[in-house]
Amino acid sequence: MTTALYRRYRPDNFADLIGQTQVTDPLRAALKSDRVHHAYLFSGPRGCGKTTSARILARCLNCAEGPTDTPCGKCASCIELAKGGPGSLDVVEIDAASHNGVDDARDLRERAVFAPARDRYKIFILDEAHMVTTQGFNALLKIVEEPPAHVKFIFATTEPEKVIGTIRSRTHHYPFRLVPPAELLSYLDSVLKSEGYSADDGVLPMVVRASGGSVRDALSLLDQLIAGSDTKKIAYERSINLLGFTHDNLMADVIEAFAELDAAKAFTAVDKIIQSGQDARRFLEDLLERIRDLMLVHSLGQDAKAILRGIGPEQFEQLTIQAARFGLGSLTQTAEATAKALSDTSAASNPRLQLELLCARVLAPAAQAKVVMREVPAAEPAASGAKPVMEAKKTEAKPVAAEPVKKAAAGDVTISFFKANWQIILETLSKQSRSAWAVAFTSKVVDYNDEVLTLLFQSQKDVEAFRNAGGAAEVLRSVIRDMTGVSVKYRAKVADVPSKVASAPVIESNDDEFSEEEEHEELKTEPIETTDPRTGEFILREVLGAKPIKGQK
Ligand SMILES: [Zn+2]
The missing domain is CATH 1.20.272.10 (Zinc Finger, Delta Prime; domain 3)
Structure with missing residues (x-):
């Protein structure tokens, strides 16, 4: 029977703790310069090292050669507080989930009065501190406010906002965070190596994802994969089944x-x-x-x-x-x-x-666009007997991009053609010029009349970028010309918040065929998909990996 990985790899000093330098660096600086506060609040998601850090801090404070940021590891206190050690009389860990009432708080208060048995400080670690009742906190308030010189408090919690303000304001608050994937990945890799195992490609990233940035969860999962492995190499097939990811x-x-x-x-x-x-x-x-x-x-x-x-x-x-x-x-x-x-x-x-x-x-949307694209050539020669439009739907589905571009007859190029095919036009544009696409993709077709295509932009800045950057307007024109045979002229509208000053175009139109119109439209009447706040949030979350600060479990 082996000890769980996360116990065996629990760090004994700050140098070995991964992914929390925002907390460990200032703590170590405080320890080195002997400016340690009397009460700390460690907050953050579960399994990212709060309790472990509290124990390390206690070890640093009570080391015979301390207070130090690197405990000696040899003195009685260091040995007792090392992983697998029996624990020290002077470091009291309290699980606030089960000791959360007034009586427990009073009991703690009475114990705090006594001097430490052997070491420098009497240290109280209150785990799950948010579980302490308001009355419990109030009973603690006095001693947290003015503790005897030999007493230190470390509160650890996943929900710092539930710790009453009067206590919180008397602590130094250190927010822990989920460990970034890259750091967790290389850590798991090192753990796996030192256990004498290796893994198929893709296994460790899966573990990182499944753990959600919690080191403890990641090590537990790794433990399970090692235990279930027949060989010294963890197989992809088995891991994906166990972790429930899609094959x-x-x-x-x-x-x-x-x-x-x-x-x-x-x-x-x-x-x-x-x-x-x-x-x-x-x-x-x-x-x-x-x-x-x-x-x-x-x-x-x-x-x-x-x-x-x-x-x-x-x-x-x-x-x-x-x-x-x-x-x-x-x-x-x-x-x-x-x-x-x-x-x-x-x-x-x-x-x-x-x-x-x-x-x-x-x-x-693609199927719909395809119907429109297909009906155009059908309308050209009357020889085919002008088949009904619906027939187009039954044709076999093929990637739109692979289709040869067919010219539309001038009479068929209408506002609805542009509206229906705008995504396709933009996609074609993206293939020809990424920078042109980047400028144009926020635009929306408003009107098309007499070869003048009216586009709605989100801001005046977008309009300028459209005109200037890499000839976006020109590239788009050629894309449209290839598809329709029409060389369009542009008219720009801005969906910006109306400004009081701008009643005339901000930039002079020196391009004759580019007529610009400073018509401000209400966003309500012409909603633009990309101004949807969810899109921004979506990009933040999914592309950049941002996480909401509140509401984490
Ligand atoms: Zn020591």
């Missing part, structure tokens, strides 16, 4: 179906996922993660390797192939649909339905 093959099916806009393939893949017993929510999380990976690969190419840590060359190759089949626009769209499905799934009782709705959402 790469299933994921590839879905991604392929979305890339090809192949409805049959998409619904078959959903069926497979459900039949394999995969949790729908987990699948959606995995899908979102995969789309994010594809976005990175699409945007950064080989450089994405630096961000997508821990994946093998084969997996990267696969991602590159998958990414090449999407436009950045359609990836964003798919990501948004997936994020929506994910938030709907928590409320829905039928996860299968949510997955199928997602497929429909991803496939539908």
